[in-house]
Amino acid sequence: MLETTLFYIFSFVAIVSAILVITQRNVVHSAIFLAATLLAVAGIFLTLHAEFLAGVQVIVYVGGILVLFVFVIMLIALNRTEVERQFNRQWTLAAITAAVLVAEFAYVIFRGKETFPLPSATAAAPAIAVTGNSQLVGVSLYTNYLLPFEIASILLLVAIVGAVVLSKKKTAED
Amino acid sequence: MVPTHYYLILGAALFTIGVIGVLTRRNIMIILMSIELMMNAVNINLMAFSDRLQQVTGQVFAIFVITVAAAEAAVGLGIVIAMFKNKETMNINEIDLMKW
Numbered sequence: 235m236l237e238t239t240l241f242y243i244f245s246f247v248a249i250v251s252a253i254l255v256i257t258q259r260n261v262v263h264s265a266i267f268l269a270a271t272l273l274a275v276a277g278i279f280l281t282l283h284a285e286f287l288a289g290v291q292v293i294v295y296v297g298g299i300l301v302l303f304v305f306v307i308m309l310i311a312l313n314r315t316e317v318e319r320q321f322n323r324q325w326t327l328a329a330i331t332a333a334v335l336v337a338e339f340a341y342v343i344f345r346g347k348e349t350f351p352l353p354s355a356t357a358a359a360p361a362i363a364v365t366g367n368s369q370l371v372g373v374s375l376y377t378n379y380l381l382p383f384e385i386a387s388i389l390l391l392v393a394i395v396g397a398v399v400l401s402k403k404k405t406a407e408d
Numbered sequence: 409m410v411p412t413h414y415y416l417i418l419g420a421a422l423f424t425i426g427v428i429g430v431l432t433r434r435n436i437m438i439i440l441m442s443i444e445l446m447m448n449a450v451n452i453n454l455m456a457f458s459d460r461l462q463q464v465t466g467q468v469f470a471i472f473v474i475t476v477a478a479a480e481a482a483v484g485l486g487i488v489i490a491m492f493k494n495k496e497t498m499n500i501n502e503i504d505l506m507k508w
Contacts, residue, residue: 237409237410238409238410241410241414245414245418248418248422249418249421249422249425252421252422252425252426252445253425255425255429255438255441255442255445256425256426256428256429256432256433256438256441256442258438261435261437261438264437264438264441265437265441268441268444268445271422271445271448272444272448275422275448275451275452278415278418278452278455279451279452279455281410282415282455282456282458282459283459284455284458284459284467284470286467287451287455287467287470287471290471290474291451291474294474294478295444295448295474295477298478299444299477299478299481302481302482302485303437303440303441303481303485306437306485306488306489307437309489310488310489310492310498318499319434321432321433321434322432322433322434322500322501324431324432325432327431328427328428328431328432331427331428331431332424332427332428335420335423335424335427336420336424339416339417339420339423339424340420343413343416343417343420344413367464367467370464371464371467371468371471374464374465374467374468375468375471378465378468379468382472386471386472386475386476389475389476389479390475390478390479392479393478393479393480393482393483394482396482396483396486397482397483397485397486398486399486400483400486400487400489400490401486401489401490
């Protein structure tokens with residue numbers, strides 16, 4: 235019962251603030267509403283017994299990526315962008331794409347319910363809860379998924395180098 | 409217990425909102441934020457199946473999605489800053505150097 239209530243509260247917050255993210259005029263307000271969405275999604279993770287990922291979501295998304303966003307917004311704040319037109323002329327295209335997406339999702343979700351058998355939700359008292367979520371994720375990450383893990387670290391290294399190269403000042407020698 | 413497809417519907421809704429944001433907004437910062445929204449929608453689906461199938465694989469994949477999101481944000485914001493230095497704008501309609 236509590237889980238259901240929490241799910242409804244968190245998903246309401248997530249969807250409303252996601253809509254506000256893409257409709258706000260002021261970019262800083264968008265960033266704040268994005269923070270609300272991300273925190274609500276972290277709450278959703280908690281209702282799904284993914285405690286470790288909820289923590290990672292708060293630390294990495296809200297504490298890292300979003301702060302980076304706000305930092306850049308403050309760095310290149312343009313008052314002019316608030317006055318000019320906010321939306322481009324692709325409303326019809328966007329509406330068509332969204333309609334197709336919604337139709338696809340609806341089809342897959344409601345057809346897939348029959349063809350994709352899930353174990354009955356109440357039956358399995360989780361083995362996950364016994365050992366602890368972080369430990370299970372860690373063991374899986376460092377055994378079965380060691381190679382993807384290393385590739386992810388290389389990806390992060392490339393991203394660091396790329397970001398530095400992109401935003402570095404041109405010197406006389408260049 | 410919340411049925412699994414409620415989570416899928418939530419993910420689908422967030423993803424669609426992200427798509428609409430990418431397609432309709434003209435401010436490049438908000439487009440990047442919409443991309444983050446879409447990645448979160450994917451993570452919700454991964455989490456839902458990870459919980460329902462009692463397998464931790466979905467959560468490991470969500471970690472990789474978050475890694476990619478972090479890398480994408482770093483490089484994307486680097487591009488935004490470099491672009492702003494050249495063009496003094498955040499409006500994507502004015503950035504048309506590579507348009508034919």
